[in-house]
Structures are given as structure tokens and as C-alpha cells.
Amino acid sequence: MANLASNFIGIKSPNPFWLASAPPTDKAYNVVRAFKDGWGGVVWKTLGTDPPVVNVSGPRYGAIHSNDRRLIGLNNIELITDRPLEINLREIKEVKRDWPDRALVVSLMVPCEEHYWKDILAKVEETGCDGIELNFGCPHGMSERGMGSSVGQVPEYVEMVTRWCKQHSRMPVIVKLTPNISDIRQPARAAKRGGADAVSLINTISSIIGVDIDTFSPLPSIDGKGSHGGYCGPAVKPIALNMTAEIARDAETRGLPISGIGGVTTWRDAVEFMALGAGNVQVCTAAMTYGFRIVQEMITGLSEYMDSHGFTSVDEITGRAVGNVTDWQYLNLNYVAKARIDQDLCIKCGRCHIACEDTSHQAITSMVDGIRHFEVIDAECVGCNLCVNVCPVQDCITMEEMVAGTDPRTGFPVTGEYANWTTHPNNPMAKPAVVVEPAE
Amino acid sequence: MATRAPDIATGRLSPEQYAANFSDIHPPLGRHEALVEADRCYFCYDAPCVKACPTTIDIPLFIRQILTDNPIGSAETILSQNILGGMCARVCPTETLCEEACVREAAEGKPVKIGLLQRYATDTLMDEEGEQPFERAAPTGKRVAVVGGGPAGLAAAHRLAMHGHDVVIYDARQKAGGLNEYGIAAYKVPDDFAQDEVEFILSIGGITVEHGKALGRDVQLADLRSAYDAVFLGMGLAGVNALVLEGETLPGVADAVDYIADLRQAEDLGTLPVGGRVVVIGGGMTAVDVAVQSKRLGAKEVTMVYRRGSDKMGASLYEQELAATSGVVIRTNAKPLRLVVEDGRVAGMVFEETAELDGRLVGTGATFELPADMVFKAIGQTLVPAVLNGSAETIALDGGKIRVDDERRTTLAGVWAGGDCAATGEDLTVAAVADGRIAAESIHRALSAG
Numbered sequence: 086m087a088n089l090a091s092n093f094i095g096i097k098s099p100n101p102f103w104l105a106s107a108p109p110t111d112k113a114y115n116v117v118r119a120f121k122d123g124w125g126g127v128v129w130k131t132l133g134t135d136p137p138v139v140n141v142s143g144p145r146y147g148a149i150h151s152n153d154r155r156l157i158g159l160n161n162i163e164l165i166t167d168r169p170l171e172i173n174l175r176e177i178k179e180v181k182r183d184w185p186d187r188a189l190v191v192s193l194m195v196p197c198e199e200h201y202w203k204d205i206l207a208k209v210e211e212t213g214c215d216g217i218e219l220n221f222g223c224p225h226g227m228s229e230r231g232m233g234s235s236v237g238q239v240p241e242y243v244e245m246v247t248r249w250c251k252q253h254s255r256m257p258v259i260v261k262l263t264p265n266i267s268d269i270r271q272p273a274r275a276a277k278r279g280g281a282d283a284v285s286l287i288n289t290i291s292s293i294i295g296v297d298i299d300t301f302s303p304l305p306s307i308d309g310k311g312s313h314g315g316y317c318g319p320a321v322k323p324i325a326l327n328m329t330a331e332i333a334r335d336a337e338t339r340g341l342p343i344s345g346i347g348g349v350t351t352w353r354d355a356v357e358f359m360a361l362g363a364g365n366v367q368v369c370t371a372a373m374t375y376g377f378r379i380v381q382e383m384i385t386g387l388s389e390y391m392d393s394h395g396f397t398s399v400d401e402i403t404g405r406a407v408g409n410v411t412d413w414q415y416l417n418l419n420y421v422a423k424a425r426i427d428q429d430l431c432i433k434c435g436r437c438h439i440a441c442e443d444t445s446h447q448a449i450t451s452m453v454d455g456i457r458h459f460e461v462i463d464a465e466c467v468g469c470n471l472c473v474n475v476c477p478v479q480d481c482i483t484m485e486e487m488v489a490g491t492d493p494r495t496g497f498p499v500t501g502e503y504a505n506w507t508t509h510p511n512n513p514m515a516k517p518a519v520v521v522e523p524a525e
Numbered sequence: 526m527a528t529r530a531p532d533i534a535t536g537r538l539s540p541e542q543y544a545a546n547f548s549d550i551h552p553p554l555g556r557h558e559a560l561v562e563a564d565r566c567y568f569c570y571d572a573p574c575v576k577a578c579p580t581t582i583d584i585p586l587f588i589r590q591i592l593t594d595n596p597i598g599s600a601e602t603i604l605s606q607n608i609l610g611g612m613c614a615r616v617c618p619t620e621t622l623c624e625e626a627c628v629r630e631a632a633e634g635k636p637v638k639i640g641l642l643q644r645y646a647t648d649t650l651m652d653e654e655g656e657q658p659f660e661r662a663a664p665t666g667k668r669v670a671v672v673g674g675g676p677a678g679l680a681a682a683h684r685l686a687m688h689g690h691d692v693v694i695y696d697a698r699q700k701a702g703g704l705n706e707y708g709i710a711a712y713k714v715p716d717d718f719a720q721d722e723v724e725f726i727l728s729i730g731g732i733t734v735e736h737g738k739a740l741g742r743d744v745q746l747a748d749l750r751s752a753y754d755a756v757f758l759g760m761g762l763a764g765v766n767a768l769v770l771e772g773e774t775l776p777g778v779a780d781a782v783d784y785i786a787d788l789r790q791a792e793d794l795g796t797l798p799v800g801g802r803v804v805v806i807g808g809g810m811t812a813v814d815v816a817v818q819s820k821r822l823g824a825k826e827v828t829m830v831y832r833r834g835s836d837k838m839g840a841s842l843y844e845q846e847l848a849a850t851s852g853v854v855i856r857t858n859a860k861p862l863r864l865v866v867e868d869g870r871v872a873g874m875v876f877e878e879t880a881e882l883d884g885r886l887v888g889t890g891a892t893f894e895l896p897a898d899m900v901f902k903a904i905g906q907t908l909v910p911a912v913l914n915g916s917a918e919t920i921a922l923d924g925g926k927i928r929v930d931d932e933r934r935t936t937l938a939g940v941w942a943g944g945d946c947a948a949t950g951e952d953l954t955v956a957a958v959a960d961g962r963i964a965a966e967s968i969h970r971a972l973s974a975g
Contacts, residue, residue: 434567435570436567436569
């Protein structure tokens with residue numbers, strides 16, 4: 086069993102799996118259940134000013150399912166905690182006292198005036214919690230009131246409020262970013278300028294999860310009407326991974342600790358976030374789908390992985406893939422790969438053929454000598470990987486690098502020499518003679 | 526051996542036991558089950574399951590329509606190729622057709638449950654819509670006679686009616702449906718489904734059924750040819766192969782097809798006499814059907830005896846397993862030698878063990894006797910060619926069945942044939958439906974050209 090102990094900006098937890106600020110962390114009851122099941126930490130559901138907000142009394146969630154009803158995307162219109170501040174503060178204090186080895190971070194969202202922040206920071210600090218997370222992310226409801234994502238979308242506000250929090254508190258400050266923005270680096274840089282100890286991302290994505298095509302109400306439907314909500318779950322993971330990497334490799338924010346959020350469902354997801362720069366991960370939808378016990382799979386999976394790779398600390402995973410994230414222009418255009426179909430594994434469904442035939446490069450046979458047979462035609466295969474993606478059988482189709490010879494499609498020899506777009510003759514902006522390598 | 530009274534009795538079981546034994550052998554899928562199962566389909570390119578279906582139903586499409594919660598559209602996809610899609614979903618040996626070809630059979634040994642999905646869609650349409658989704662084209666004024674109201678005849682009649690022709694079906698029995706009504710095992714088509722389906726098919730309009738009219742007895746082919754613009758023959762196989770053994774006509778010896786017909790028509794299964802010890806001769810679907818149903822009627826011992834090895838049996842492996850799990854003993858490589866007769870009725874049967882020498886079946890000389898209260902003959906049915914001879918011209922036969930070309934045309938002008946009476950392929954409901962549809966399209970082309 087590998088040592089999964091995590092130290093994220095000085096906040097210690099027995100493992101890097103935290104529950105994100107969300108419905109599962111709204112009450113001591115839930116949080117204690119989570120700790121009993123082994124979660125390393127929680128970010129308590131966002132506190133605001135009294136009187137507390139009110140939530141709708143109808144459906145708050147909507148979902149996208151795969152056809153066998155696996156939940157792959159969740160949308161919610163729930164607001165921040167609707168419980169009185171004092172009750173939350175009391176419970177936070179008790180839970181932290183009872184579970185000293187677990188991370189307990191408190192999420193906050195109050196109006197953008199300094200006195201609100203100063204006031205709540207003092208109360209929160211008194212609970213003995215490990216740190217605070219600034220909710221600049223929720224895209225629904227609170228954003229209409231000038232909070233949540235409407236702050237996160239303005240880098241100047243992000244910087245300003247972060248600075249207040251650092252000034253008026255000794256607690257570590259994590260700034261939670263909204264993905265509802267064109268360039269995630271801007272608010273991340275602002276958070277850093279404001280003195281943030283870390284950023285966490287992503288918060289949810291503005292979304293309408295669906296429409297009832299009989300009543301024509303958006304979903305979830307509240308008395309026949311709907312409002313956009315925040316989208317999360319496995320479906321948003323690719324967006325979150327990219328934004329995590331963007332911050333990890335940005336010259337201004339490189340090294341800024343990141344708490345990775347967005348569709349983390351298994352230990353593999355967690356490792357991917359960490360490889361792209363996250364120091365730990367936060368989970369919500371997976372817990373809301375399957376319950377807290379899933380963390381046990383995450384713990385054992387990560388442990389096995391670390392043991393098999395010889396990692397002795399989770400920090401050794403963090404950032405390992407960042408150096409491999411580059412701009413398109415630096416991709417090696419001399420790299421040639423061809424699809425290979427393992428005929429022993431092939432079940433002859435023909436999906437690779439029709440995907441390639443109808444929508445790509447006509448590079449897979451369907452019939453050879455009158456027999457149903459699927460085989461790659463190297464002279465047509467551009468190596469696009471679509472067949473790999475649509476094949477229902479694990480490892481049946483793989484991409485193989487050509488290391489020598491001539492690419493039968495282009496007629497060019499495979500040299501193994503690196504060459505990218507910056508020097509390509511088709512590039513009007515090409516800089517001949519000097520190959521520009523990516524920084525670092 | 527002391528003479529004993531034959532053990533043939535009615536009411537061997539309680540009404541509850543009969544009900545349980547003859548209820549749906551494959552309960553239908555619920556909506557949730559159907560959606561989960563439909564999700565297993567890979568929507569294959571040029572799908573092998575479609576190629577394996579004699580009626581070439583677009584299986585990936587109809588399953589995808591179920592997946593998107595469009596069972597009515599799914600049923601329309603099925604019925605447009607096979608108007609007896611509901612019956613075929615129940616009785617097709619899918620394990621040797623679509624489901625054998627399913628790529629998930631290759632991948633996991635667990636094909637998509639195509640038959641049950643087809644039933645889900647067609648049942649939904651028949652239950653919810655009640656009426657069929659097809660409409661007749663404008664009347665053409667052409668009239669077509671269809672001989673036999675079984676799967677082939679019904680499929681032909683429906684397609685012809687759709688094209689605007691008027692159809693008269695001549696059926697020898699009191700109910701249409703053919704083997705669907707009189708032949709299929711009861712637990713495959715409970716709740717009078719065969720008649721519901723006949724009604725569903727006829728609801729397109731333009732089809733009249735003349736019941737109790739047998740070819741050669743009540744109607745003559747020559748008369749039909751002169752009275753109608755075209756004739757389709759789909760009367761099945763009325764003859765039954767004989768054992769050619771002494772005592773074959775004695776009490777206690779019965780034709781399996783007759784017995785199954787009685788069973789299918791019985792209001793109360795408790796009134797149907799069944800032997801305590803039953804011997805079934807044959808290795809086809811009919812043999813399995815009569816063996817399993819005898820067991821389910823309460824027979825104590827049922828033995829199926831087939832002259833060759835199990836790999837040569839007409840019954841699929843699945844059907845053989847069904848027989849075995851129903852408590853039927855299957856003995857292979859044994860041929861009937863003689864009937865044991867006591868007091869003028871059958872008391873048992875003596876068999877000789879067989880072996881295959883260069884593909885030829887030979888007796889080994891070793892014999893054994895099975896005591897029996899009832900012996901069922903299920904060794905195949907034949908065409909009775911005499912009914913065709915009402916015409917001055919003759920219809921050519923092939924291996925005892927009516928010769929047809931790709932369009933199901935016989936050698937006699939204006940006469941088409943399909944189903945079991947035609948030499949087309951396997952004697953399956955689905956093959957008969959394919960014949961009927963193909964013949965109807967050919968007739969339509971011929972009538973449109975004329």
C-alpha cells in the first residue's frame with residue numbers, strides 16, 4: 086500500500102481525494118459519513134450571508150445518461166447553502182475537532198464588498214478549519230446577484246477579492262474558477278496576483294440539460310419553466326483537464342498549486358488531473374451517483390498505480406504530463422502512425438469500416454476475396470484514430486508508429502526526424518532553416 | 526411379461542400446473558429490459574444478423590428505434606419486411622438465424638436478444654395501436670387467389686392487398702393461421718396470439734378468407750386459374766410420412782402433427798389424453814414439440830428416438846436442450862424395428878441401434894425395447910401432389926415439393942408458390958413469410974405489366 090498522504094498548500098489529508106463544495110458537503114451528517122468512508126477531505130458547501138438563500142422546491146438536477154442509464158453529465162440549479170450561517174459554523178467546528186486528520190476547507194460566497202468578506206472570514210477562521218475556497222464559479226442563480234461566476238468572469242474582481250481574503254485572514258486561500266470564460270489563464274493569473282495560495286477548477290458549466298419535448302419546458306422544469314444550471318460529471322472532464330493544463334503550463338501561473346475538479350469518477354481520472362498539474366482532486370458527481378464508498382476504489386486504485394510505477398508520494402505524479410502538453414504548431418508532422426486491426430480480436434461489426442468509409446478516408450476494407458474482412462489500407466490511412474475510437478472491442482484496433490520505410494499514403498520516407506508546422510513549406514509564416522522547439 | 530392396461534389418461538395435472546407448463550416460454554421484455562438490451566446492439570455495418578434473416582429485417586435499425594424509445598417506428602421497420610414479425614419473434618429459431626450471426630455471439634457468446642426485442646416492438650404496436658400501420662394502394666381491379674392461410678399465404682395476401690389487389694384466401698381449416706394456429710408448440714404462442722395476428726394482418730382490408738376450402742376437394746386449381754388473375758399456392762404439407770411398420774394404424778400410435786393440432790385447439794388441456802410412457806419417433810422441431818408438450822401434459826416418461834446422431838437432428842441445439850431440460854430423454858442412433866402390440870394396441874417399440882458408415886445409415890444388429898402407452902410419429906410431412914392435378918397442365922416438383930424460381934414462380938403460368946409446399950429452403954415460419962412476400966412482389970410486377 087503506497088503512502089497516499091497529501092499536503093496541499095500546507096493542508097494535510099490522508100489521501101488526495103476531497104469532496105468538492107456541493108450538496109454532499111452541506112451538513113455535518115453527510116461530511117461525517119464521508120470521512121467514515123475514507124475521504125481525505127471536504128470543501129464545505131458554500132457559506133453566504135444571513136438570511137440564507139432559498140432553493141426551489143422542485144427538481145434541482147437534470148442528467149445526461151448513456152443508453153443504459155449511466156449518468157454521464159449532471160446539471161443543477163441549487164444555490165449555496167440554505168442553512169443559517171451559525172449552524173454551519175458550529176458544525177464545521179465540531180467536525181474539524183472530531184476529525185483532525187482530515188482536510189476541512191470552507192467555501193465562501195458573499196457580495197463583492199470588503200466588509201462582507203472581512204466579517205465572514207473572522208467567523209470562519211474561528212472554526213479552526215484548514216482553509217477557505219472562494220466560490221467565483223457557480224454560473225446559476227447567485228451570478229444574477231453579482232456573485233459566483235459573475236465575479237470569476239472579471240479578473241480584476243478575482244484579484245481584488247482574493248487580496249481582501251489574504252489581508253483579513255491567515256487561512257490558506259484557494260480560488261475556485263469558473264470555466265464559463267474564454268481564457269482560463271486570465272482569472273488564474275488574477276488569483277495569483279491577488280495572493281491566492283491555489284486555484285481549484287473547474288466549477289460547473291452553464292447549461293440547459295434538456296427540453297421536455299411534450300411540454301416544451303427546459304429541464305429541470307419548475308412549474309413549466311427552466312433556467313440554465315451548472316453542468317458537471319464525467320462529461321466535463323476533458324474541458325477540466327485542458328483548463329488544468331493551461332494553468333499548469335502558463336508562464337505566469339506555472340507552479341501555482343491546483344486542486345483538480347471536473348468529472349473525477351475513478352482513480353484513473355485523479356491520476357490524469359494530477360499528471361496535468363493538480364496537487365489533489367475534488368469529487369462531487371461520482372459521489373452523488375454512487376455514494377461515498379467509491380473513494381475506497383479510488384484509494385486502492387491509486388495505491389496500486391503508485392506501487393506499480395514506483396512512486397512513493399502523490400506529489401511525484403503531479404505535473405508529470407505538463408511538459409508534454411504543447412501547442413499544435415509544435416507537433417511532429419513527421420510522425421506517421423497507421424491503424425492495425427487484430428484479426429483475432431475483431432468481431433466483424435464493421436463499425437471501423439463504415440466510420441472510415443462514410444466520414445473519413447476510405448481506408449478500411451469491408452470485404453476481401455468475397456469474405457467479410459476488415460483491414461486497414463495503409464495507402465489511404467491518415468492515422469486519424471477514429472476507428473480505434475468507434476471499435477467496441479478493447480485493444481482490437483491500435484495505432485502503430487511507422488519507424489522506417491516509406492509512408493505509402495504520401496510516398497515520403499519515414500526519417501524519424503522531428504519537423505513541425507513552423508518550418509513546413511505550406512506555412513506562409515514558416516521560418517525556414519530554424520526549427521522552433523517548444524519552450525521546455 | 527404380464528399384460529397391463531395402457532396408461533392413457535386425462536387430467537394428470539392440476540389446472541394451475543397446466544397453466545404454468547403452457548405459459549410463455551420466454552416472458553416478454555419490459556421497457557427497462559428492452560432499453561438495456563437494445564443498448565447492447567453495435568449497429569453493425571452490413572449487419573450479419575440481417576443477412577441471416579430470411580425476411581432481411583433491418584435489425585440494427587429497429588433496435589436503434591427501440592433504444593430511442595420509438596417502439597412503434599421500430600415495429601414498422603420490422604413489419605414492412607415481415608408482416609408476421611410478431612409470430613416470428615416468438616417462434617423463429619433465432620439461435621440458428623439472426624442471433625447466431627450476431628457479432629456479440631462471436632465476442633461474448635451472448636448475442637443481443639434480437640427475438641425478444643422484436644417481440645417488444647411488435648407487441649407494443651399491436652397493443653397500443655391495435656391496427657396495422659400499412660394502407661392499401663388504390664384498387665387495381667386485379668384478383669388473386671391464395672391457397673392456404675398459413676404464414677406464406679397471409680404474407681402474400683397482405684402484400685398483395687397493400688398493392689391494391691383483391692385477395693381471396695382458401696383455407697382448408699376452420700381458422701386461418703396454418704401451423705401458427707395448429708402446429709407451433711402452445712408455450713411459444715400463448716393467449717391466442719396466432720388469431721390476434723391473423724386479425725391484425727387482415728385488417729388492411731381487401732382480403733377475404735374462405736374457410737374449410739381445401740384444394741383438390743373444394744376448389745380446383747384449374748378453376749382458380751381461370752377465375753383469378755394469379756394464384757399463390759401456400760397450402761403447406763398435408764401428408765405425413767409413415768413408419769411403414771406393421772401395427773402402425775393401431776390405437777396408441779398417432780401422428781404428432783394431429784396431436785399438436787388437437788392440443789392447440791383444446792379449450793381445456795386437462796381433457797387431452799396423454800400416455801404415461803410416450804415414445805416419439807423423429808428428430809425435428811415437431812418431434813421436440815410433441816415430446817416436450819407430452820411431458821408438460823403430465824406424461825411420466827417421454828423418450829425421443831432419432832435414427833442418426835444429434836448433430837443431424839432437424840431440431841436446433843437450443844430445442845434439443847429445451848427437450849432435455851423439460852425431462853425428455855433423447856436417444857440417438859436408433860431406428861424403429863417393430864411395434865410391440867398387446868391386446869390390439871401398442872405396448873412398446875423395438876429399436877435397432879445404428880451407425881453411420883461413409884454417411885450411410887446401417888443397423889448394428891443390437892436392439893432394445895421401449896415400453897410405450899403412446900407412440901408419436903414425427904418423421905416429416907409431405908406434399909400431397911394429387912391436389913395439383915386439377916389442372917390439365919402439370920406443376921413440376923423438386924424432391925416432392927413444388928419447384929419455384931427466385932421469384933417463387935412455379936412452372937405453371939400464373940401460379941406462384943411458397944412456404945413448406947415449395948422447394949425453397951428450410952421449413953420455417955420466417956422462410957414461409959419471405960416466400961409469400963417475394964411471390965406477392967413478383968405477382969404485383971406481373972399484374973402491373975399486364
